[in-house]
Amino acid sequence: MTGLFGTLGTATRGMNVNQTALQTSGHNIANTNRDGYSRQRIHMQAETPYYMAGVGAIGMGVKATSVDRIVDSFIRGQVNEAYSKFRFYEQKSDALGQLERIMNEPSKTGLINQLSVMYDSWSKLGSNPELATSKTLVVKNSETFTDTIRQMRTQMKQLKGEVIANVEKGALDFNQKIEQLATLNDQIFAIASNGTVPNDLLDTRDTLLKDISGLANNTVKFDKFGRVSSLKIGGEQGPEVLNLNEVKKISVVSGDEDPSNTISLGGDAQQKKTIAGNALPLGTIVIADTTDPDNITVSEVALTEGEIGGFKEAGKEIDERMGELDTFVQSVADRLNAVYNRDKVPGEDFFTFDKDGNLEVNEQLRKNPSGLRTGYGTDEGDGSLAKDMAKVFSEKDGDKMTFADRYNNIVTKNGISKQQADNTAESQLTLLNQLEYKNESVSGVNINEEVSDVIRFSQAFQANARIIQTVSEMLDTLINRTGV
Known part of the structure; x- marks a missing residue:
């Protein structure tokens, strides 16, 4: 859509995207001192243009496609x-x-x-x-x-x-x-x-x-x-x-003698179980198979x-x-x-x-x-x-x-x-x-960078608001002063 209503849509989308960007910057600033937090950035992309015969592609503004973490895996x-x-x-x-x-x-x-x-x-x-x-x-x-x-x-x-x-x-x-x-x-x-x-x-x-x-x-x-x-x-x-279907617990060989046939199931010292097979050194990490409670077998973990x-x-x-x-x-x-x-x-x-x-x-x-x-x-x-x-x-x-x-x-x-x-x-x-x-x-969050972004996004928001105000004045002139 072109014309004043198209311009109105373009400015509205611009306001919405920059408002989202401001929200993202605010989220970054709020989490500045939180351990493990990764700063986030909004990814903006041009809206699909409108193709006018005899003119070509007319830009329709911007859209937010994602909010991404900035990380190096x-x-x-x-x-x-x-x-x-x-x-x-x-x-x-x-x-x-x-x-x-x-x-x-x-x-x-x-x-x-x-x-x-x-x-x-x-x-x-x-x-x-x-x-x-x-x-x-x-x-x-x-x-x-x-x-x-x-x-x-x-x-x-x-x-x-x-x-x-x-x-x-x-x-x-x-x-x-x-x-x-x-x-x-x-x-x-x-x-x-x-x-x-x-x-x-x-x-x-x-x-x-x-x-x-x-x-x-x-x-x-x-x-x-x-x-x-x-x-x-x-x-x-x-x-x-x-994995996506199963969780296995690790256990510890414990007991009063070294080696031992006793494990603390899941690392819980209150859950002592006797295992089958040879005794293992105290402190050995194992994965226990408790399918048969009367015959618990283990595999050692290095x-x-x-x-x-x-x-x-x-x-x-x-x-x-x-x-x-x-x-x-x-x-x-x-x-x-x-x-x-x-x-x-x-x-x-x-x-x-x-x-x-x-x-x-x-x-x-x-x-x-x-x-x-x-x-x-x-x-x-x-x-x-x-x-x-x-x-x-x-x-x-x-x-x-x-x-x-x-x-x-x-x-x-x-x-x-x-x-x-x-x-x-x-x-x-x-x-x-x-x-x-x-x-x-x-x-990490850089406060100076985030404050700079806040200013940049707020100014863009205000500029898009100014466009809406201008379009509103133009529509007022068109409707009320021309008798359309």
Whole structure:
């Protein structure tokens, strides 16, 4: 349509489109400080022209075709990957830091210093074998050593329990977010299937995917509507836990013994289930098949990144340090007992193990330190046995290590692993910040730019309103002054 009414339609469409653009800019400004928000832009397109014979195409104004998010999917994928790695090393570092504090080296109360104190007490007893106080000092210092070992083992077990609890919490959180994502898929489809782009829902989807990446590494695929059509945990070769038709929960191997046949179903510590097949290490992530409640089978999931993976890796290293500590304690007991009870008389070892595997000083010696042997004969002045006991502390084993070297090696391994986790977490955080900045430069709201757009769109709105006013005056002249 041409003429004044055509011009009126053109101006009206111009007002409507610029009003929508103003609404979009206002929405951007309102969400400036909201995490995960992507700025939006209205896409304008020329209205279909009117073709007049003898004249040609006559423009009919503008129309709004869509309101689009300004995002770079590649950068967001990189952000999620960097975030997953950062959370892995951050949680691993935190757990190993707690283990480092349990080992408490170097310090005056640490095991290395206590080994030195034990050596000194045996050495002094060898020089003064007849002194009851020297015997008491040997026994008491050895008791302090065994008490410290017992406390360390208890704290390590508690730390391992805390790590498993954190893995369970992470699994529960992961499952909840996957269910939220499945619900969000339905909401996205309901809007997108009508030809409308659900921008704010897509922002929520991206935020959820980042949170999920922080828990466990994954790979994601989208369909044409923007739904997550496939999410695999543990990488491209991992199992699929979400598609358009199904949601699978991850579970955690838990229990009082390691390995275990018990899982926390769905990460819920209150839902303990017994599984069929071989026992698995504590903290292992699995997907359980509960089709037959009496014969639950599981498939293991390998996680190499994310918070859950970090705790799982830390738990593995805690187990290794505990095993090394047990080997160290056994070596101390065996080598000292071999000298103290060279005749292998039952019940006369210097060190014994209780029913829980804890190292203890012989109960008879604890009750009566004066019964401690100092020599190989009956001569009370013979301190040769005590001197030989002192020598054991400086002798090297098959790996050319003393007791102190052996324990220091355990501490050093943990320290190196902790430092590596710290350094990697720091570098990943730097990379993550750079990627976040890059993502923000693309998708973040620029107030100055939005205010400029507000002015630009408001002026266009006013100009179109002025056209309508002019057309109204022309129609008034045409109708009222010409008598048409």
